[in-house]
Amino acid sequence: MRHVAVIGSGPAGFYTAEACLKTFGDDVRVDLIDRLPVPYGLIRSGVAPDHQSIKAVTRRYEGVASEEPVRFFGNVTVGQDVAIDELRGLYDAVVVATGAPADRPLGIPGADLPGVIGSAAFVGWYNGHFDHAALAPPLAGDTVAIIGHGNVALDVARILAKTAEELSGSDIVGHALGALEGSGVRRILLCGRRGPHQIAMTPKELGELGHLARATPQVDPADLPPEADDAMLDPGQRKSVALLRGFAAAGRDATKPVTIDFRFFASPQAILGQSHVEAIRLERTWLDAAGGAHGTGETVDMPCAMVVSCIGYRSITIPGLPYDEKLGRFANDAGRIGGVGSGLYCAGWARRGPSGTIGTNRPDGFQIVEEIALDLPRARGVEGGAGLARLLAARGVDAISFDDWRRIEAAEQGRARDGSPREKFVDLAEMIAAGHAPVA
Numbered sequence: 001m002r003h004v005a006v007i008g009s010g011p012a013g014f015y016t017a018e019a020c021l022k023t024f025g026d027d028v029r030v031d032l033i034d035r036l037p038v039p040y041g042l043i044r045s046g047v048a049p050d051h052q053s054i055k056a057v058t059r060r061y062e063g064v065a066s067e068e069p070v071r072f073f074g075n076v077t078v079g080q081d082v083a084i085d086e087l088r089g090l091y092d093a094v095v096v097a098t099g100a101p102a103d104r105p106l107g108i109p110g111a112d113l114p115g116v117i118g119s120a121a122f123v124g125w126y127n128g129h130f131d132h133a134a135l136a137p138p139l140a141g142d143t144v145a146i147i148g149h150g151n152v153a154l155d156v157a158r159i160l161a162k163t164a165e166e167l168s169g170s171d172i173v174g175h176a177l178g179a180l181e182g183s184g185v186r187r188i189l190l191c192g193r194r195g196p197h198q199i200a201m202t203p204k205e206l207g208e209l210g211h212l213a214r215a216t217p218q219v220d221p222a223d224l225p226p227e228a229d230d231a232m233l234d235p236g237q238r239k240s241v242a243l244l245r246g247f248a249a250a251g252r253d254a255t256k257p258v259t260i261d262f263r264f265f266a267s268p269q270a271i272l273g274q275s276h277v278e279a280i281r282l283e284r285t286w287l288d289a290a291g292g293a294h295g296t297g298e299t300v301d302m303p304c305a306m307v308v309s310c311i312g313y314r315s316i317t318i319p320g321l322p323y324d325e326k327l328g329r330f331a332n333d334a335g336r337i338g339g340v341g342s343g344l345y346c347a348g349w350a351r352r353g354p355s356g357t358i359g360t361n362r363p364d365g366f367q368i369v370e371e372i373a374l375d376l377p378r379a380r381g382v383e384g385g386a387g388l389a390r391l392l393a394a395r396g397v398d399a400i401s402f403d404d405w406r407r408i409e410a411a412e413q414g415r416a417r418d419g420s421p422r423e424k425f426v427d428l429a430e431m432i433a434a435g436h437a438p439v440a
């Protein structure tokens with residue numbers, strides 16, 4: 001019997017577990033280990049709460065977790081409750097699938113001012129991640145600047161712009177819904193250092209901005225390249241740029257109080273303020289033939305009360321694993337950490353950095369399991385999950401099983417407001433207590 005430990009129970013972790021079952025059949029046991037007492041990683045705490053159809057993929061993961069050879073160990077931090085080397089001793093293979101939960105640093109003067117918030121924290125706040133539940137973003141001001149022209153920037157802008165009614169069917173947590181209802185934000189600056197042809201937003205997500213109840217997107221027609229140039233874009237990007245052209249042509253809908261103002265060729269140079277954010281300094285850029293941005297020296301200070309930086313993510317290091325500081329992910333060679341024979345692998349964002357869709361992680365997981373099969377033609381006779389369970393119990397670690405998670409899930413569903421699928425626990429102790437509650 002092969003024993004595989006997968007660290008992280010987000011998409012990459014689940015696709016790796018699924019690939020193990022498909023590849024090794026009855027000859028494998030897979031343990032999914034997660035720092036949180038709840039599974040699904042980015043699906044639960046990253047995907048926007050108003051994108052419930054995307055979150056439906058968890059049903060597939062639930063099917064995997066329900067398979068007999070798969071076991072969930074939630075509330076277990078690798079590197080703290082159990083060391084990497086201990087896992088290597090217990091398992092034939094250890095796959096790191098911990099994603100990229102930290103913000104890429106902005107690295108400009110003023111980035112540490114109160115009111116400058118990374119997207120991991122802001123998204124975690126509205127999605128009920130208990131690391132960020134206490135964030136209290138300053139929403140009283142009129143203007144918010146968002147840095148980045150990717151899909152996360154779009155998520156943040158949309159959530160800031162939507163009405164409580166538009167969010168009613170979502171699973172945004174109560175504390176965020178309440179704070180957003182009282183928000184004074186009327187202008188959302190979406191700042192990108194390059195142009196319309198270089199946005200990293202996908203058409204479906206960008207198109208949603210055109211259908212908001214109280215907000216309109218604004219694009220300055222002067223920022224758009226000649227329409228004939230769109231022909232050189234790939235079809236998806238062409239669609240996105242067509243949407244931007246549509247926003248520019250439609251202009252501002254004066255009946256709607258909130259504007260989502262696209263600022264192109266605007267590179268953040270500094271965040272200004274005495275004790276909190278008061279403005280963002282943007283430098284006008286020009287693009288070289290390869291699309292690289294260069295400063296023109298021309299700057300403008302845009303007053304704003306909050307800055308949300310949506311410029312990408314980094315993996316968080318785990319003691320005992322090599323880390324590539326420059327790329328912000330685990331050092332690996334096509335998913336192998338430390339070469340053949342080390343028994344260490346990585347998958348998903350922990351392997352390739354924060355790019356691609358949820359589905360991109362599926363081939364990634366399958367490819368890693370192919371490597372494992374090649375490296376490990378026969379099981380080594382290790383103990384696997386039984387050994388891990390014993391070690392955790394001896395250390396007093398309160399590991400959460402998948403059945404415990406089902407109880408947490410039922411409790412979250414039971415306390416949901418009308419129309420919402422769940423009200424997440426944002427307090428760790430409360431969540432764990434719900435997991436251990438006697439079945440009614």
Ligand code: NAP
Pocket residue numbers: 106147148149150151152153155192193194198199200202205267268310311312313354355356357
């Ligand atoms: P992203 O797609 O990589 O976009 C990051 C943005 O930040 C880019 O516009 C980038 O501009 C900009 N940026 C990076 N460093 C910067 C800096 N120092 N100063 C100014 N701007 C900077 O990252 P993301 O939005 O975090 O998304 C991560 C992944 O999740 C993506 O694959 C995304 O598609 C996916 N995602 C998907 C959905 C969905 O499908 N609904 C939702 C959310 C996220 P440059 O291009 O100039 O570098």
